Amino acid sequence: MSNGVSVKAKLLGRKREITERILPEEEALDAEEYIETVEDIMKEVETETTIDRQTTLDACNEWFVKDSQPLFKNSHLKYLQYAFKLQFPANLTALDASQPWMLYWIANSFKVLQPEELTEEFQRKIVQKLFTISPQGGPFGGGVGQLPHIAGSYASINALSLCNNIDNCWDKINRKAIYNWLLKLKQPDGGFKTCLEVGENDTRGIYCALSIASMLNIITPELCEGVLDYLINCQTYEGGFGGCPQEDEGHGGYTFCAVASLMILNKLDSVDVEALMRWCSSRQCNEEKGFNGRANKLVDGCYSFWVGSTAAMLEASGKGLCVSKNALHEYICQCCQTEQDGGLRDKPGKYADFYHTNYVLLGLAISESEYTLQTKQENTSAVLIESKSNTKLDYALSNLQEINPIYGVPIADLTKFVAHFNTHL
Numbered sequence: 001m002s003n004g005v006s007v008k009a010k011l012l013g014r015k016r017e018i019t020e021r022i023l024p025e026e027e028a029l030d031a032e033e034y035i036e037t038v039e040d041i042m043k044e045v046e047t048e049t050t051i052d053r054q055t056t057l058d059a060c061n062e063w064f065v066k067d068s069q070p071l072f073k074n075s076h077l078k079y080l081q082y083a084f085k086l087q088f089p090a091n092l093t094a095l096d097a098s099q100p101w102m103l104y105w106i107a108n109s110f111k112v113l114q115p116e117e118l119t120e121e122f123q124r125k126i127v128q129k130l131f132t133i134s135p136q137g138g139p140f141g142g143g144v145g146q147l148p149h150i151a152g153s154y155a156s157i158n159a160l161s162l163c164n165n166i167d168n169c170w171d172k173i174n175r176k177a178i179y180n181w182l183l184k185l186k187q188p189d190g191g192f193k194t195c196l197e198v199g200e201n202d203t204r205g206i207y208c209a210l211s212i213a214s215m216l217n218i219i220t221p222e223l224c225e226g227v228l229d230y231l232i233n234c235q236t237y238e239g240g241f242g243g244c245p246q247e248d249e250g251h252g253g254y255t256f257c258a259v260a261s262l263m264i265l266n267k268l269d270s271v272d273v274e275a276l277m278r279w280c281s282s283r284q285c286n287e288e289k290g291f292n293g294r295a296n297k298l299v300d301g302c303y304s305f306w307v308g309s310t311a312a313m314l315e316a317s318g319k320g321l322c323v324s325k326n327a328l329h330e331y332i333c334q335c336c337q338t339e340q341d342g343g344l345r346d347k348p349g350k351y352a353d354f355y356h357t358n359y360v361l362l363g364l365a366i367s368e369s370e371y372t373l374q375t376k377q378e379n380t381s382a383v384l385i386e387s388k389s390n391t392k393l394d395y396a397l398s399n400l401q402e403i404n405p406i407y408g409v410p411i412a413d414l415t416k417f418v419a420h421f422n423t424h425l
């Protein structure tokens with residue numbers, strides 16, 4: 001291009017022919033005729049995307065017309081108890097490499113809902129499983145006999161943080177081995193590979209590395225070298241963050257990873273915060289009330305955390321509120337749960353699963369809270385956030401545990417865990 005700006009045509013999508021229709025003046029038609037005309041035009045521009053969106057909206061509307069639902073705590077607790085008491089069905093073998101994730105999602109859901117329900121018996125099961133995966137105390141793979149992985153290690157550390165140091169399990173975490181391994185995963189561009197032998201490099205790797213290192217108090221300038229530039233280059237023209245520098249479309253999951261990493265580095269102001277806030281606001285669908293993960297995609301309950309927590313981190317940093325917590329609350333309570341089937345889900349028509357149960361509950365906790373940064377960060381590299389009940393909520397509170405949006409675990413557990421690691425390596 002003559003002005004030197006290059007545009008990746010591949011990212012711009014298929015070209016459609018431009019058609020022009022002149023609408024009759026609104027006053028020339030009565031209201032019904034006007035709506036019919038608009039509907040006709042909408043049909044002319046119908047695509048797979050618009051049809052899917054309309055189907056989703058119709059399904060949500062069926063739930064919005066019902067009476068307001070409270071959080072069905074008992075149904076969700078039963079669903080979680082089944083997870084620790086019974087053997088998983090064969091179709092869950094697809095999650096064989098995500099065993100620490102399952103432990104984190106289930107344990108965290110218990111903790112957010114009702115902390116005492118993560119009994120000592122359950123805590124011991126978690127600890128036993130994780131130290132069977134890695135008898136040397138980390139780094140952790142996705143299951144026994146699997147290669148150490150940055151996401152498996154992140155989920156393991158989060159899961160262990162929920163276990164109240166049962167049987168002194170926190171002292172079995174091998175911080176030195178984890179630190180040396182993270183350094184080996186580090187790439188010249190500032191990012192982290194997910195695994196030594198193979199593995200991708202994107203904002204997920206950075207977030208996992210910084211989350212683990214700040215929780216264990218092993219974060220160093222050497223580990224963080226080049227990370228800020230990498231993250232700055234992941235912000236797109238829309239304001240959200242893609243997974244890799246200058247390459248991707250902004251996406252809720254990768255944006256969460258980038259923003260949480262910036263919070264840990266205390267460098268939020270190095271990016272375009274205004275554009276980020278606009279992008280977060282645009283993720284909230286007017287009619288469905290919940291969030292999607294990127295432009296023109298469907299609402300999904302898990303973005304209640306990926307996008308909701310990004311908004312909460314901005315709020316905690318004094319940037320103001322860029323989403324509607326009331327609308328998010330309504331989407332979650334009306335569309336993401338039913339009383340007869342426990343667990344929380346992506347959207348009406350989908351089954352509940354442990355991943356959505358965790359992230360939808362975290363999203364609900366965010367909608368019910370207000371956030372500020374804790375100014376006094378004592379002897380720890382973890383970034384502590386204070387949270388109190390949302391006084392502007394139009395709904396009854398569900399009495400969930402207050403959570404730290406950067407780490408996705410309850411503030412009480414995080415505080416205790418990081419206090420345990422108050423000496424730097």
Ligand SMILES: CC(C)=CCC/C(C)=C/CC/C(C)=C/COP(=O)(O)OP(=O)(O)O
Pocket residue numbers: 151154204207208252253254256257292293294297298300302306
């Ligand atoms: C800590 C860690 C590893 C965090 C991961 C964060 C992350 C990338 C979350 C995204 C999860 C998700 C719903 C992907 C779906 O993408 P899609 O393209 O299928 O969905 P879409 O249609 O909603 O865009």
Ligand SMILES: [Zn+2]
Pocket residue numbers: 300301302303346356
């Ligand atoms: Zn989802």
